[in-house]
Amino acid sequence: MQQAPATNQIDTRDMALAIRRHAVQMTHLGKSSHVGSVLSLADILAVLYGRVMAVDPADPRWADRDRFILSKGHAGAGVYAALAERGFLPREQLRTHYQNGSKLSGHVSHKGVPGVEFSTGSLGHGLSVGTGMALAAKRAERGNRVYVLLSDGECDEGSNWEAIMFAAHHKLDNLVVAVDYNKIQSLDLVSNTLALEPFADKWRAFGWHVVEVDGHDHDALFAALDVPAGGRGQPSVVICHTTKGKGVSFMENQVLWHYRTPQGDEYHDARAELGLTGEGETADA
Amino acid sequence: MRDAFIAELLEMAERDPSIMLITGDLGFGVLNAYIERFPRQFLNAGVAEQNMTGLAAGLALEGHKVYTYSIGNFTTLRCLEQLRNDVCYHDADVTAVAVGGGFSYGQLGMSHFATEDLAILRALPNMTVVAPSDPWETRVLTRQMAAAPGPKYLRLDKGKAGLTPDESDVTLGKVRTIRDGAALTIVTVGAILSEALKAADALAGQGIDARVLSVHTLKPLDPAPLVAAARETGAIVCIEEHSTVGGLAGAVAQLCLEQGAAPKAFRAVGLADLYPTIVGDQNYLRSAYGMDAAAIAAACRAAIEVAA
Numbered sequence: 001m002q003q004a005p006a007t008n009q010i011d012t013r014d015m016a017l018a019i020r021r022h023a024v025q026m027t028h029l030g031k032s033s034h035v036g037s038v039l040s041l042a043d044i045l046a047v048l049y050g051r052v053m054a055v056d057p058a059d060p061r062w063a064d065r066d067r068f069i070l071s072k073g074h075a076g077a078g079v080y081a082a083l084a085e086r087g088f089l090p091r092e093q094l095r096t097h098y099q100n101g102s103k104l105s106g107h108v109s110h111k112g113v114p115g116v117e118f119s120t121g122s123l124g125h126g127l128s129v130g131t132g133m134a135l136a137a138k139r140a141e142r143g144n145r146v147y148v149l150l151s152d153g154e155c156d157e158g159s160n161w162e163a164i165m166f167a168a169h170h171k172l173d174n175l176v177v178a179v180d181y182n183k184i185q186s187l188d189l190v191s192n193t194l195a196l197e198p199f200a201d202k203w204r205a206f207g208w209h210v211v212e213v214d215g216h217d218h219d220a221l222f223a224a225l226d227v228p229a230g231g232r233g234q235p236s237v238v239i240c241h242t243t244k245g246k247g248v249s250f251m252e253n254q255v256l257w258h259y260r261t262p263q264g265d266e267y268h269d270a271r272a273e274l275g276l277t278g279e280g281e282t283a284d285a
Numbered sequence: 286m287r288d289a290f291i292a293e294l295l296e297m298a299e300r301d302p303s304i305m306l307i308t309g310d311l312g313f314g315v316l317n318a319y320i321e322r323f324p325r326q327f328l329n330a331g332v333a334e335q336n337m338t339g340l341a342a343g344l345a346l347e348g349h350k351v352y353t354y355s356i357g358n359f360t361t362l363r364c365l366e367q368l369r370n371d372v373c374y375h376d377a378d379v380t381a382v383a384v385g386g387g388f389s390y391g392q393l394g395m396s397h398f399a400t401e402d403l404a405i406l407r408a409l410p411n412m413t414v415v416a417p418s419d420p421w422e423t424r425v426l427t428r429q430m431a432a433a434p435g436p437k438y439l440r441l442d443k444g445k446a447g448l449t450p451d452e453s454d455v456t457l458g459k460v461r462t463i464r465d466g467a468a469l470t471i472v473t474v475g476a477i478l479s480e481a482l483k484a485a486d487a488l489a490g491q492g493i494d495a496r497v498l499s500v501h502t503l504k505p506l507d508p509a510p511l512v513a514a515a516r517e518t519g520a521i522v523c524i525e526e527h528s529t530v531g532g533l534a535g536a537v538a539q540l541c542l543e544q545g546a547a548p549k550a551f552r553a554v555g556l557a558d559l560y561p562t563i564v565g566d567q568n569y570l571r572s573a574y575g576m577d578a579a580a581i582a583a584a585c586r587a588a589i590e591v592a593a
Contacts, residue, residue, distance in 0.1 A: 110375070118346070122370055128336045129371055132343020139325065140347070159367075162336035 012218050015085050016046035017274065020247045022081035022094050024270045028262045029283050030098025032106055036245040036257035038078040040215075041149065041180045044240055047221040048147060048178075049082040057087035060114040066144050067133050069118045071126025072151035072180065076108030079116060088115035095281065124157025126150070127177065131167045134175035137229070145229045149178045153185030156194050161206070167235045168207030174229035177208075177237040180215065182244035184255055203237045215240030248273050286441040286476070287384045289420035291319055293427040294352065298323045301431070305344055309334045309355035311384075316354075334359050338367035338381070345377035350431065356385045357397040361406060361438065372436045373411045380430060380437040381406075386416060386475055387526030388561075388570040389443035395560050399440065403474065404531030406438045407504045414504040415457070416440040416475035421450040426501060429457040442526075444476035444567055446499070458502045460510040466496035469520035469550075469589055471581065472511065474500045474533040477526045480571060483578035488585055495585060506536050512546040520550040520592040522584050526576060529553040550591035552584045 023038035049055070053066040070079050077097055084091045096102040103112040107121025120126050130148035137144050154160065167175050181199070183190050190196055200210045209232055213220040224238040244258070245251030248270045262270050263283065271280055295318060298304045306319060307328045320327050330337035334355060341351040353360045360381040361368065372379045383399055390397040406414050415430060415438065417423040423441065430437050446463075454461055463478065464485055473481045478499050485495040496518055498510055515521055521541070523534035534553030541547055554576050561574060571577045 119370070119374055122366055124335075125339055125367065125371055128339025128367070129343040129346075131336070132340040132345075133347055134343075135328075135340070136344050136347030136349060159333075159335040159339065162331075162333035163339065166330060166333070166336055166340065 010050040012046040012050040015050045015082070016042045016218075018085050019045055019078055019081040021274050021276055022084070023077050024248070024262055024267070024274060025280060026077045026081070026094055026097040028267045029095055029281060030106075031261045031263070031283055032077075032098045033259040033261060034074045034077070034106070035262055036251050036254065037072065037075040037151070039246045039248060039251060040182045040242045040244045041075055041078055042246070043216045043218060044149060044178050044180060044221060045078050045082045047218050047225060049086050051222055052226045053147065054144070055086065055115070057115070060088060064142060064144050067117050067130065067146040069120065069126040069130045069146075069148045070108050071120055071148055072123065072154055073107035073120030076106065079108050080104050080113070083113070083115040086115070089113065123151070123154040124159040127160050127163040130175060131163045131172060134167070134172040135170060137174055138172065143229050144174070145227070146175050147178065147225070148175070149180060151185070152179060152181045152183065152190050152196060153193070155179070155196055164203070164206045164208065171233050172235045173232040175235040176225060176227060177235070178225065179237060179239050180242050181239050182242040184244045184253065184258065186258055188255060200239055203239075207234055209234050209236045210239065211236065212239045212241065215242035216246060286417060286420050286423040286443070286445070287315060289423040290382065290427050290439070290441055291315060293424040295319050295322065297428065297431055298326050301350065302326065303348055303350045305349045305351045307337050307341055307351060307353050309337050309353070309359055311355045311359070334364040335367055338364040338379070339371050341379045342367070342371035342375060342377045345372070345379045346375060349378075351379045352382055353379060354382045354384070357383065357390060357399050358402060359383075361399075361402050365405065368436070369409055373409045376411050376435050378434045380439055382439045382441065384441045386440040386442040387477070388567045391567045391570045392564045394564055395562070398561060400526070400556050401528050402438075402440060403503055403525065403527050403533065404535065407531070407536065409436070411436050412504065413437040413502065415502050416442070417501050418446040418473070418476050418478040418499055419448055420445055422455055422501060425452050425455045426457060433457060440475065442476035444479060446476055446478040446482065455501070458505055458507055460507040461499040461501065462496070462510060463499050464495070464497040466494035467518055468493045468495055469522060469585055469592070470496040470498060470514035470518045471522050471524060471585065472498045472500060472514070472533065472537055473524040474503055475526060477524055477571070477576065480576065480578045480581055481524050484581035484585060487578060487582045493585070493589065500533060503533060503536060506540055508540055508544060511537055511540055512544045515541045515546040515548040519548055520588040521548045522552040522554060522581070522588050524576060524581055525555040526571065527555050528558060529555040530558050548592070550588040552588045554581055554584050
């Protein structure tokens, strides 16, 4: 069997910072939304791609790879950045995100982008597909794991709960969901929109193994996410308590930064907070 | 057709362990033999068609040949976005099978009439759209579809055309010429071919020789026989147990116009952009909504007058 390249050389904190820097630059250059969403899940992506998942940039379709689906496709810039940091695509390609003719769409797409397992953008799709991939791995007696990253607002979608029932019924213990629980959705707080609480109890009641972690604590994320593909008899969910906009003070916990794009002084301030020196590449006025 | 499909799937599953049949909790009494023989190639997803279809895409991307099975619009419209985004965009080898095309479940009411499915499914890139006219043809097309990777829609009907089996005459993606004629051309999709043949008989009794074409594969549409029909017979009448918006008639009209072969007369026989508000058996509803043999013959005579 092909061995995945060693991941223990990667400092996931460096990788998370790189994802955040890319996110701010990509959303600036593309004048695009969702920077707060990417900053929210940068640590989860860094721990998954940098330390947990067996993936191989030299062979993106390697049969035994761990699968990852970003169900909250609007944070696709984060996946592109993580893949660039892992060598699946050139870092320079990131600057094409959102631009005319680019393969790097605002919502994550697999077409022509090595390493993207599945395209999403409409919420409530990724978990069903991941469930199918996990079931196929079981049937084929393959030892890989399937990771699906959901947003909290996305849990409004009923299709997720169909998949949650199915995965528990079929004891898919090679399936791991991470929820980026930053408590803010598109227009308002989750608690003001459709309350999810008691959130962990809902998953438990549906038959899932539940772990709650600080979604910015890399060791806690690693311990919760790096579960063996099998043995537990139930799928796992890691509820990651996160801060939307994490890493840029004025974006943190602000509904505004779901849609606002960093331009002008805000762009320069965000760069400075993330330790980027100089003016960097700037978007056309 | 439903039993013919399952019989063929049973034979295919024997040879191909990648085949997976997923039902949305329907098929009571129909799927038993399959389930008993291939328990590991069967799933009941429960009454949850969105998950069923996403699940199917996930399985297909991992190498399975997947069939989602339910009645009416439940494998299609109920989970349309899963078909669009998860199956079609990813070119996944998933066949959505709908039992009960058109008015097959005529007594069950509007919710169970599949009367916009052809138009909507045809609009999805990568999707092959198939509606057989007979149980034996269903078996042939099921086998041929299995050999063609990618997203497919199989619309099964309670009715049947009643033609003698001739496997050599059925090729996925090719129009079947059922009857030759020069006065006009009747083009059908699915089992309502039976009404078209009755209409053609009635017309023949009046000295009108109608050509009859059966379009079992609505997408991709086979251009040559349709263009030839428009040029050679001058009048085309499309018959579908389906809305006249965007289905067979829309496809044939667009094809003929784009090919510079506009017929002198064109008629669309089907459901006139409305929801039926009464119930009855399939034949009753075909009559009530103007797509039985008499209505088809009348449309044909009107078309000939225009073309003359």
